[in-house]
Amino acid sequence: TPTPTPRPIRYRVDIQFDTATNRLPDERGHTVPVRVTDEETNKPLPNVRVSYSTSFGSFDYSGTGPGYGEALTDDTGTAVRTVYANRPGTASLRAWIDMDGDRTWDAGEPTDTAAKGWIATGPYIVASTHSVLPLDWISVSLYDHPPSGNPHRLLWCRTSITGGISSAVLMTGINVDASTWDALDLAVQIPLDSAGYYRLESHTDSGTCGNAATRVAYSADLYVRPVRPDLTVASLNLPPRIPVQNVFTVTAVISNITPGLTGEIFDVDFYITPLTQPPPAPGQLGLVKQWIAGIGPYGSTVITAQLWLPAEGQYRISARVDTTNYVEEDNEENNINSVIVSAGCFYPETYTTGWFNPSANTGNFSSPTNAYADGGGAASVSVSSGSTQRHQFYGYGISVPTTATIRGIEVRLDWWVSSTSGSGSMGAQLSWNNGSSWTSSQADTTLSTSERTVILGGPSDTWGRTWTVSELANFRVRVSAYNGASSSRTFYLDWAPVRITYSLTQTICRAPEPPPWGEGEIKPPGLRECSELLQVGGFEGNPQRIFTYWHAGDVGAYQQTGYLQHSGAFSMRLHASLGSYPACQPFNPYLYQTVQIPTEVYTLTHLVVSGWQAVAGSLTDCSYRGIPDADDVLYLQLRDSNGNPITAPVAIVNGGVVTETWEPFSVDFTERGVDVSTLAGQNVRVYFYGTHDNDYYGTFFYLDDLSCSVCTYWPIPDPVPGTASIGGLVRTLIGGVPQYLTGVDVWAYRQGGEVLHTRTIHDGTYHFYNIPPGTYTVYAAAWVSGQLRWGTATVTVVADERNYGVDLLLQQ
DSSP, X not given: OOOOOOOOOOEEEEESOSEEEEEXXXXXXXXXXXXXXXXXXXXXXXXXXXXEEESSSBSSTTSOSOSXXXXXXXXXXXXXXXXXOSSSEEEXXXXXXXXXXXXXXOTTSOEEEEEEEEEOOSSEEEESOSEEOTTOEEEEEEESOOGGGOSEEEEEEEOSSSSSOSEEEEEEEEOOOTTTOOEEEEEEEOOTTOOEEEEEEEEETTXXXXXXXXXEEEOOOEEEOOOOOOEEEEEEXXXXXXXSSSOEEEEEEEEXXXXXXXXXXXXXXXXXXXXXXXOOOTTOOOSEEEEEOOBOTTOEEEEEEEEOOOSSEEEEEEEEESTTOOSXXXXXXXXXXXXXXXXXSEEEEEEEOXXXXXXXXXXXOBSGGGGGSSSSOOEEEEEOTTOEEEEEEEOOOOOOOTTOEEEEEEEEEEEEESOOSSOEEEEEEEESSTTSSOOOOEEEOOOOSSOEEEEEEBTTBOTTSOOOGGGGGGXXXXXXXXXXXXXXXXXXXXXXXXXXXXXXXXXXXXSOOOOTTOOOOOOOTTOEEEEEOXXXXXXXXXHHHHHHHEEXXXXXXXXXXXXXXXXXXXXXXXXXXXXXXXXXXXXXXXXXXXXXXXXXXXXXEEEEEEEEEEEEEOOSTTSOTTOOEEEEEEEEEEEETTSOBXXXXXXXXXXXXXXXXXXXXXXXXXXXXXXXXGGTTOEEEEEEEEEOOSSSOOEEEEEEEEEEEEEEEOOOOOOOTTOEEEEEEEEEEETTEEEEOSSOEEEEEETTSOEEEEEOOTTSEEEEEEEOSEEEEEEEEEEETTEEEEEEEEEEEOTTOEEOOOOEEEBO
């Protein structure tokens, strides 16, 4: 049976009143209930979107803005919106079903209308808006206030139980008009520390909030919207030159650019990243963390941090405010500021000398010594049409440091001509070898009959060549006067000094200093650090290679063999037996390898020799085969490089049971009284040997997969009453599989507290033991495949709680 097509719903929209009047200020808002039903069945229709419009006031608490609103009907088919007005007036209300969604009522759309009015009698106050922010300016008008009460004062009075300031005086000395009894459009500012609901009160004399005896009128409540702060790193200030491996200070100005309050403590992190790496990610922990105990509205504070750069190059130094999001902000994009710096030890400092005067000359000018100084006469030369006259000046006595680099040379010419007709110029060339060679010419072509000053060259102009300081001793200036006019004229030169700009390389680095964040080696509690000292402990491979490391004896008393093996193809056999006919000499088997004890060992370091052994009967001609002999013993001993005993021999096994079965052994020499720290850096023999009582019952001892390790087990502290501990496993995805990571840096910090630092140990776990109770942010970061991966968690621990389940998964 086909499903019948449902009939279309015919909506009936009814505003639940036709007209209504409210009295200001107490009835500023009026609810507008609208019921929507099925016109045919009269059943209520839920979940219908109803559109509202008003010609006066607003559906926003402010009483201003667009006169449009929406609401969904409930189970009774009723939708409700509140319309607000700030002053007396009448609103034409409409409710409708907006079938085409254009927010405009169109003919044919189900609708209903009503009228809503607001009146005020007696003295009243009108505010331009009733939804404000601290420091907003609004317009306030006083109506129908008797002039006999002049001057009036306008007060700001909190009506909510909690909030910001309780009261404030907005304006005094208000005189209403004697004829209208009004004072219109008074511009007032919302006090800074306002929060919650307030009303305006007008008073006579020195009345205070709530004083009915002096109060003339009051307004409806104004709502001061909560303002979130907006924290920024306004500036990041560093030294102009940054040394390498020296501590330097950076200053950051942290600002709150809104009237929002930041009463809580928040953090500021400082970062150093090479330019080849991306900028710090949001939430990433910095090298240095500082704390700020809040910033007031539009306030600023200055913090400093000590930083350190490891090598020459370019770096990005950044500061991020509120890294851990302690403060709720609408805009967190401006929480970071960065500066690009270059680090190095050597920087050029530029200097400029004064003017050097010549003291000698040669050439065609008359009275040339007049050009030795400024004023006191001038050198001169008559130049015929189309000709050039030259004159050399030298003996300048230029003095600059011998290590200087010449950056620029300037020549000053104070000169003029007798006539400005036609063209002409006065120029100069420079010589570095007493006039044998000259640079290209630079010239001034502006003619004047009165003295003019021109400077040829410049602080960064070396006249087309590289100068050495020694060449300045042979320095000369050749001045040229060219006449391009049709007749002769005279050129005058009052002064021809020179000035040098040079640089010296300055060293700004002090002796290398450690970084201020204490980047020492970390030995976390619970860490097991082990080093294997033996080579080819499994005796696999070429015998020549095996006996490069191992030493064995005596002749015929040992054998690299494949008869028995724990793993691989070979083991080592020691013959504690008699030899072969006819001599049947007793063997004295031994096997040792010389190892070097690491320098970083401690009293708590353990030296352990371990491996696998098997016992078999002797196969030599002079022994009864396969018969046990408990008198035959395999020993282990530590000896110095000369073969002298360091420890007493330790019996590993005897020949009393012949099974040819592999059994493990392990000897911890530290537990036997050896202080490994006394052997740091020394060569030690790991010495195995077998004994035999010279009878015909011999034993073959087999050894395989030998190990000599030094392991340091960093102790875990005992719990301290009243403290807490946190820890967990740090992993990352490698090939899509979570894998734990060792040596990963992990930090933990609580708001306003010390930043704790550790690293994951051999099993990928981290721990912070015996820390103060509180809420901690735990952060871990590691570079994996050239990418920084990081993870964070927040955990709260109470006194005597040990939470070791705070795991972290590092991701990009």
